[in-house]
Amino acid sequence: MRLRPGSHVLWRREGTSQVHADPELAVVLDGLSVEEQRLLEGLGRETSESAVLARGRELGIRAPRVRELLTRLEACGALERDRDPAVGHHGLGAELDHWSRVAQRDARDVLTRRQEAVVAVLGLDRLGLLLASGLAAAGVGTLLTEDRARVRREDVGLGGYTLRDVGEQRGDRARGILRLTYPHVRTSAPPRTRPDLVVLVDHGVSDPVRLRPLVREDVTHLLVVVREVDVLVGPLVTPGGGPCGRCVELHRTDADDRWPALATQLLGAPDRGVEATSALLAAGTAVGEVLAHLDGRPVATSGTSLAVDARRPVPRTRQWPVHPECGCTGLAVVPGGAQPAPA
Numbered sequence: 001m002r003l004r005p006g007s008h009v010l011w012r013r014e015g016t017s018q019v020h021a022d023p024e025l026a027v028v029l030d031g032l033s034v035e036e037q038r039l040l041e042g043l044g045r046e047t048s049e050s051a052v053l054a055r056g057r058e059l060g061i062r063a064p065r066v067r068e069l070l071t072r073l074e075a076c077g078a079l080e081r082d083r084d085p086a087v088g089h090h091g092l093g094a095e096l097d098h099w100s101r102v103a104q105r106d107a108r109d110v111l112t113r114r115q116e117a118v119v120a121v122l123g124l125d126r127l128g129l130l131l132a133s134g135l136a137a138a139g140v141g142t143l144l145t146e147d148r149a150r151v152r153r154e155d156v157g158l159g160g161y162t163l164r165d166v167g168e169q170r171g172d173r174a175r176g177i178l179r180l181t182y183p184h185v186r187t188s189a190p191p192r193t194r195p196d197l198v199v200l201v202d203h204g205v206s207d208p209v210r211l212r213p214l215v216r217e218d219v220t221h222l223l224v225v226v227r228e229v230d231v232l233v234g235p236l237v238t239p240g241g242g243p244c245g246r247c248v249e250l251h252r253t254d255a256d257d258r259w260p261a262l263a264t265q266l267l268g269a270p271d272r273g274v275e276a277t278s279a280l281l282a283a284g285t286a287v288g289e290v291l292a293h294l295d296g297r298p299v300a301t302s303g304t305s306l307a308v309d310a311r312r313p314v315p316r317t318r319q320w321p322v323h324p325e326c327g328c329t330g331l332a333v334v335p336g337g338a339q340p341a342p343a
């Protein structure tokens with residue numbers, strides 16, 4: 001048992017102490033004796049419950065009262081009973097401590113779920129590799145990467161490619177870099193493994209050839225599209241449960257009937273690299289969305305895309321309703337406007 005790294009027990013006034021400094025997390029303990037406050041203040045130095053009980057005896061605090069105080073601290077996520085050595089070994093201590101503070105309880109189950117998760121990242125430019133590295137650093141256990149294009153000079157640096165990687169196949173190099181930095185991450189999976197989520201990193205427009213099988217096979221996917229002056233993160237598509245990539249394209253066609261012709265040309269255009277700030281912002285946003293989905297927290301990109309722009313630190317949001325002509329959720333257009341119940 002020990003005080004969780006990054007958690008604070010602070011003295012407010014005589015008789016009152018506070019767990020956590022952040023006003024959103026803070027829990028105030030009052031009715032404490034001066035000795036009890038001293039015991040709590042010294043908790044960071046103790047490493048076991050027996051040491052805390054011994055310190056309590058020195059201060060004249062009875063064991064049941066010490067245990068009661070420890071239980072209250074544990075309920076705030078400020079204490080941990082034991083720590084799996086693998087957490088430290090894999091460099092996931094900060095991750096566990098952060099999400100335990102957020103959840104106000106031991107969040108080991110969050111890390112376990114991430115370790116069991118399989119995420120595929122298709123498109124490994126500097127943004128794609130940065131995104132995959134972010135997921136590895138957050139504890140995602142299996143990362144499948146695919147990109148047959150060659151590493152370009154513009155890809156080097158941010159995500160982890162080095163100058164020596166220029167000209168090598170991106171997918172191969174990405175797997176090598178991830179394995180080297182995160183030895184616990186698996187970069188392959190048995191045939192027919194179904195990913196928990198696929199991230200598609202495209203330039204100009206999402207590739208419909210890659211989207212179709214994901215919708216058909218009900219695989220959740222996050223669209224990331226690098227455009228001329230911004231990056232769109234989202235929507236996160238849950239097939240049958242909200243708008244899909246085709247819905248987005250149909251809405252664009254409603255706004256501009258020549259969009260399909262433009263989109264076809266964008267699809268074949270070469271990838272021109274990603275500006276540094278855009279890559280960082282977009283990768284961070286996408287990693288946050290993938291983890292929210294894996295952790296079972298609300299996502300911001302359900303039916304929504306976030307336009308990340310190097311000129312604006314706050315992303316602009318755009319909502320995408322299901323398009324009635326898409327058919328992806330079983331809704332169809334009925335003359336007269338009435339819509340049948342989902343099939």
Ligand SMILES: [Zn+2]
Pocket residue numbers: 243244245246247248322323326327328329
């Ligand atoms: Zn659709």
